[in-house]
Amino acid sequence: MSDVRNNRREAGGSSVITANRLLDGRIVWQVGEAAWSTLIDDARIIPNTQIEAAIAQATARQQEDGLVGVYGVQIESDDATPTPVTVRERIRAFGPTVHPDFTPAAELEAHA
Amino acid sequence: MPDTLPAPALPIGHYGYDQVDRAFLADRVEQFRDQVARRIAGTLSEDEFKPLRLMNGLYLQLHAYMLRIAVPYGVLDSRQLRELAHIARTYDRDYGHFTTRQNLQFNWIRLEDTPDILARLADVDMHAIQTSGNCIRNVTCDQFAGAAQDELVDPRVHAEILRQWSTLHPEFTFLPRKFKIAISGSPNDRVAARFHDIGLVAKPAPDGGTQFDVFVGGGMGRTPIVGVHLRDDLPEEDLLAYLEAMVRVYNEYGRRDNIYKARIKILVQALGTEGYRQKVDAEFAAMNRARYRLPPETVAAIRARFGTPDLHAPDDAAAQLDRARRADPVFDRWVRTNTHPHRAPGYISAVISLKPAGGIPGDATSAQMDLVADLADRHAFGEIRVTHMQNLVLGHVRQDELHVVWQALRGAGLASANIGLIGDIIACPGLDYCALANARSIPIAQKLGARFASPELQETIGPIEIKISGCINACGHHHAGHIGILGVDKKGEEYFQLTLGGSPGSDASVGQILGPALPEDATVDAIARLVDAYLVHRAGGERFLDTYRRLGAALFKDAVYATA
Ligand code: HEM
Numbered sequence: 001m002s003d004v005r006n007n008r009r010e011a012g013g014s015s016v017i018t019a020n021r022l023l024d025g026r027i028v029w030q031v032g033e034a035a036w037s038t039l040i041d042d043a044r045i046i047p048n049t050q051i052e053a054a055i056a057q058a059t060a061r062q063q064e065d066g067l068v069g070v071y072g073v074q075i076e077s078d079d080a081t082p083t084p085v086t087v088r089e090r091i092r093a094f095g096p097t098v099h100p101d102f103t104p105a106a107e108l109e110a111h112a
Numbered sequence: 113m114p115d116t117l118p119a120p121a122l123p124i125g126h127y128g129y130d131q132v133d134r135a136f137l138a139d140r141v142e143q144f145r146d147q148v149a150r151r152i153a154g155t156l157s158e159d160e161f162k163p164l165r166l167m168n169g170l171y172l173q174l175h176a177y178m179l180r181i182a183v184p185y186g187v188l189d190s191r192q193l194r195e196l197a198h199i200a201r202t203y204d205r206d207y208g209h210f211t212t213r214q215n216l217q218f219n220w221i222r223l224e225d226t227p228d229i230l231a232r233l234a235d236v237d238m239h240a241i242q243t244s245g246n247c248i249r250n251v252t253c254d255q256f257a258g259a260a261q262d263e264l265v266d267p268r269v270h271a272e273i274l275r276q277w278s279t280l281h282p283e284f285t286f287l288p289r290k291f292k293i294a295i296s297g298s299p300n301d302r303v304a305a306r307f308h309d310i311g312l313v314a315k316p317a318p319d320g321g322t323q324f325d326v327f328v329g330g331g332m333g334r335t336p337i338v339g340v341h342l343r344d345d346l347p348e349e350d351l352l353a354y355l356e357a358m359v360r361v362y363n364e365y366g367r368r369d370n371i372y373k374a375r376i377k378i379l380v381q382a383l384g385t386e387g388y389r390q391k392v393d394a395e396f397a398a399m400n401r402a403r404y405r406l407p408p409e410t411v412a413a414i415r416a417r418f419g420t421p422d423l424h425a426p427d428d429a430a431a432q433l434d435r436a437r438r439a440d441p442v443f444d445r446w447v448r449t450n451t452h453p454h455r456a457p458g459y460i461s462a463v464i465s466l467k468p469a470g471g472i473p474g475d476a477t478s479a480q481m482d483l484v485a486d487l488a489d490r491h492a493f494g495e496i497r498v499t500h501m502q503n504l505v506l507g508h509v510r511q512d513e514l515h516v517v518w519q520a521l522r523g524a525g526l527a528s529a530n531i532g533l534i535g536d537i538i539a540c541p542g543l544d545y546c547a548l549a550n551a552r553s554i555p556i557a558q559k560l561g562a563r564f565a566s567p568e569l570q571e572t573i574g575p576i577e578i579k580i581s582g583c584i585n586a587c588g589h590h591h592a593g594h595i596g597i598l599g600v601d602k603k604g605e606e607y608f609q610l611t612l613g614g615s616p617g618s619d620a621s622v623g624q625i626l627g628p629a630l631p632e633d634a635t636v637d638a639i640a641r642l643v644d645a646y647l648v649h650r651a652g653g654e655r656f657l658d659t660y661r662r663l664g665a666a667l668f669k670d671a672v673y674a675t676a
């Protein structure tokens with residue numbers, strides 16, 4: 001779900017776009033136009049200068065793409081793979097800290 | 113159902129649905145099935161759909177949909193608990209979370225599955241109505257109702273009457289804000305009556321009937337307030353009329369312009385107790401009292417739809433329990449901490465702790481739910497209660513059978529001897545699950561639970577209530593904790609603010625902020641120092657709360673911040 005705290009963005013930074021899937025509520029990250037993944041590692045990294053336009057585009061397609069609550073998440077600038085700057089978004093990306101077995105990566109493996 | 117089948121026995125401890133109730137629920141499920149289909153097809157937008165799903169207990173949380181299922185006045189029967197276990201296994205991740213409002217939440221629900229889940233719930237007379245939105249929420253109740261030795265009136269019949277009065281009440285579906293009612297029938301407040309929008313305490317009336325103490329305008333959240341005592345003599349027959357008048361006044365004057373000022377507590381503060389009382393009395397005098405009169409026949413008719421346990425213990429039940437306690441010190445400790453005196457000779461109420469050291473407060477696996485349902489069938493008339501402390505209770509256990517019950521619980525990791533002690537922590541879902549959270553509650557509870565795991569240590573520390581909320585909404589009751597812990601967000605990182613001196617009970621008080629918030633990795637150590645300071649300074653058998661009230665915050669402040 002969108003959160004006002006996610007609108008604080010540094011001009012020089014980068015972000016990724018996230019949403020929840022309508023059918024099961026699960027968190028996804030935008031990989032490309034109309035392509036979404038449960039893994040933040042797959043996410044497309046967008047400079048903050050372009051993020052508002054990208055969010056608007058994704059929001060316009062959300063019903064078509066089966067999504068709700070599209071928004072942008074600022075990531076650390078120095079990590080090779082995207083890591084959100086806030087604890088909240090890290091928990092969304094990597095699963096509840098109290099269930100290490102519930103990470104999105106572990107889930108993909110379980111269903112593979 | 114063909115009418116050749118014999119009527120099933122009434123459930124013990126809660127109201128038995130009739131065909132009208134069942135038809136209503138079945139309709140409601142089909143209505144939601146249609147709404148979900150329209151949402152998926154795109155003919156309902158998210159903005160249109162959201163209030164509809166919330167009316168059916170379905171939230172969109174951090175990782176997935178969350179379904180909150182009502183447990184009216186906290187009483188379940190074994191068939192219902194088994195169904196919850198089945199749903200956890202089939203549609204969720206094999207566990208459920210019992211909440212401070214005596215409900216159950218599933219955290220990993222799919223929208224697509226929800227109509228089927230609601231249909232399964234309806235099969236066992238359950239639903240998710242009144243678990244969300246600005247209506248009168250599911251009424252909460254004393255977990256020892258109908259069993260406790262100190263109880264004066266069994267409040268569950270009145271809780272059911274309130275449920276029927278408030279469910280889908282046309283006038284009260286869109287109140288200024290949510291509205292929570294708790295009811296007890298014991299002078300020892302175990303329901304936090306003074307922290308509810310309305311708190312009721314049932315007691316015998318001089319004429320032999322029932323009357324109520326009425327508290328109003330208590331609450332937690334952003335503005336914690338202890339409710340005021342509105343009256344001590346509300347007659348049973350006026351219960352609905354008077355509550356109707358109370359809620360009408362709120363509906364009319366409560367603030368809809370500002371969500372933070374919309375609860376009844378703000379109205380009561382603004383009008384003053386007298387001002388609010390006058391408005392309620394005027395409404396009460398003007399209303400059609402006959403329409404809302406609650407005659408003894410109606411109460412009797414509702415009571416008749418409750419199954420009652422046939423309590424017959426052998427004469428030596430207590431002696432057998434004594435022998436078992438003497439033979440096994442571990443069992444003896446558990447009996448000391450996890451049971452409550454029963455009104456009937458030879459019986460006892462057993463509290464099943466959902467707080468294993470290092471575990472997640474309130475979580476139970478499907479297997480544990482099944483086991484508790486089986487134990488309830490064998491030893492407690494098939495009845496289970498959910499407590500607002502996020503534990504479970506078997507209300508009526510024969511004392512000579514308690515040892516067997518305990519052994520079975522122990523085998524399932526359900527026999528932590530910590531009720532009312534430092535391990536019996538309330539924690540809201542916090543940032544691990546909740547979309548509104550600032551910080552994680554559960555890991556703090558887990559670390560504290562592990563730190564104070566030793567049952568000997570817990571008994572030495574004595575009664576103490578730690579309560580943790582992940583944000584100021586206070587779902588984890590931190591304002592009412594002897595030690596309250598509130599998660600705050602500082603630039604995207606988690607900090608925790610401590611409050612001391614809160615109490616939910618008959619001596620209700622709001623905890624006071626101790627000082628600046630602490631980083632996550634310093635919080636558990638700080639609490640350990642607080643507890644040490646208490647152990648050094650306590651006099652006699654004082655509880656932590658008593659020591660705090662006697663000596664004030666200064667020494668605890670030193671203990672927390674000296675080395676922090
Ligand atoms: C995870 C989803 C949840 C959400 C979105 C949520 C939301 C809220 C909000 C917004 C409030 C403040 C209401 C106000 O002051 O007007 C609140 C209060 C409360 N919630 Fe929750 N809550 C959640 C979970 C829970 C859980 C799991 C429990 C039980 C453990 C709970 C029990 C309470 C209680 C007892 C209050 C305090 C009532 C009062 O202010 O008097 N909530 N909740």
Ligand code: SF4
Nearest residue numbers: 540546549582583587
């Ligand atoms: S207190 Fe805050 S974090 Fe905890 S469940 Fe309530 S809304 Fe969520």
